[in-house]
Amino acid sequence: MGTIAIIDYGAGNTRSVLYALRRLGREAVVTADPRAIRRAERVIFPGVGHAASAMERLKEKELDTLLPTLTQPVLGICLGLQLMCRHTDEGDIPGLGIFDAEVHHFRREGEATRSLRIPHMGWNSVHTRGSRLLQDVDDDSYFYFVHSYYAAVAPQTTAITEYGISFSAIMEKENFFATQFHPEKSGKVGERVLRNFLNLKE
Amino acid sequence: MLTFRIIPCLDVKDGRTVKGVNFVNLADAGDPVELGARYAAEGADELVYLDITATHEKRKTLVSLVEKVAARLNIPFTVGGGIAGAGDVEALLAAGADKISVNSSAVRNPSLLDELAYRFGSQCVVLAVDARREEDGSWQVYTHGGRRPAGKELFSWVKEGVERGAGEILFTSMDHDGTGKGYALNALRTLASLVDVPVIASGGAGSPVHFYEAWKKGKASAALAAGLFHYGRLTIGEVKDYLAARGVPVRR
Structure with missing residues (x-):
């Protein structure tokens, strides 16, 4: 098994993700080192807090240019998903542009x-x-969300959730995956999602 | 559909669960990690750990407890009790807590809420408020575990708290707490109409219908209970079965 890198840029709940992986019997490295991230077999990009300050921190570590060029499976979580979109209204800033969606x-x-x-x-x-x-996950299963901004439904939206409106719960494009919910806090079904991500076949 | 959350609350003192527990097949009911894991397996949507340790020194054990809880649980949990400032919050979030709740310290220094919301985001800042209805009909806030009047009126304090950045309100009615006769529905409904963040009902749960009323009449987003679950009078599953049968959206 190759390594899993959890991106550490000072705006993510890295500890929770690390623990969730351990519960699945997998170790991960929490790192901001571009070489370690590039080498990893899987990359997880968590995020909590304000989009603009998180993007600033990504830029400080020059991870904003690295992330879109990664070729292994990448999983954004919560704010991670939003930062992978084209633009976010939170701070009115451009995102990484991986997903063709507005936040x-x-x-x-x-x-x-x-x-x-x-x-x-x-x-x-x-x-x-x-x-x-969501392989082997019952449709309409419950996942844990905490957010005030949402990514609009886009061509890369592969699962939706309703809260007043429909928004992107999961987005996927080539090797890039992202969930608006927290799989690391979503009980058994959340564990299944993480396992599916780790077990993806190219 | 967003579900109504059922939240067991665990009182912790010197790293141990305080209230008596009637769980069978639980190796150590005094172990907050074991008990939390048990509740998570039973279908709890979240947990609240309330530290009631008296001395500041011993409170440091809370961070290591939070680490153990975070390592074990696959659902979110809030940590509260004696949180004095942003330094405490940073340590608890770094240890793996999802949210922190502040009570007395926010009354003492309301700008703490602004600071916490700015630094960590409103989504992890819970304002816990203990209040009771006075003879003149007003609801007054109390701190220090309900011993000290805060000199604040409930509704104006909660409104101010949300404006300052609290992302969720945990409202405990001291009049109802421990009675098992139901939540303070009128006060809850007033709170829910006053603020647009989630409100958690606390104090008074004694039977499944009380959870239903908290949702239906109190307009609460979640309901917290302690003794009811600890003493095994009801399981989370029983509460959720009841709610589901009456049309309340719950996660099962």
Whole structure:
């Protein structure tokens, strides 16, 4: 088994991801070293907090240019997914442009989302549109979400969730994968998603 | 559909679970990690660990406990009790806590909420509020485990807390806590209409219908219970079965 690199740029819940992998019997390295990341068999890109400050930290470590060039399977989580999109309204900044989607605040939609509680926090059902990460997962299973911004549904959206509107729960493009929910905190089904990511065949 | 969350609360003192527990087949009911894992396996949506350790020195054991909990649990958990400042929060989040809850320290220094929201994001900042209804009908906030009046009115304090950056409210009615007669539904509903972040009901759960009422009448996003689950009077599964049968969205 090759190594798993968890990208450490000061804006991710790296510890939770590391522990989740250990529960699956896998070790990982938490690193910001471009060489270690490039060499890894799998790369996980977590993220929490504000998009603009997270992107600043990525740039400081020159990971913003590295990430889109990776060729092994990459998994973005939560803010990681949003940063992999074309643009985010959080701080009005360009993303990494891997996914052809815009990231908006839930409130932006007006009437449909006016009565919603923000953050979208808790367990919500995920409906597949052919996601490879949801293999052997019952459709409409519940996963744990915590976020106030969402990625709009795009051609790379492979699973959707409803919260006032439909948004991207999972996105996939070639070797790039991302989940808006936290698989590392989503019980058994979350473990299945991580396992599916680790077991992907090229 | 977003589900209504059921959240067991574990009181921890000097690294051990305090309240008596009637679980069979549990090697050590005083072990917060074992007990948390048991609740997670039973279907808890989240856990709250409340540290009631008296002395500051011993409280340092909390960080190592949080590490053990984070290593074991595959669901989110909140840590609260005696969190004094951003340094404490940083250490607990780094150890693997998903959210932290502040109570007395936020009353003492409300700008702590702004600081925590700015540094760590509102999504991990829970404002815990203990309050009771006074004779004049107003709801007043208490700190230090309900011993000290804070000189704040519940609804204005919660509103201020959310404006400052709290991402979730954990409201405990001291009048209802421990009674098993149900949550403070009127106060809950007022809170839920006042703020647009999730509100967790706490204090008073005694039977499955109380959870239903917290959702239906109190408009709460989640309900917390301690003794009810610890003493084995109800399982999380029983509560969720009841809720599902009455049309409440729950994760099963």
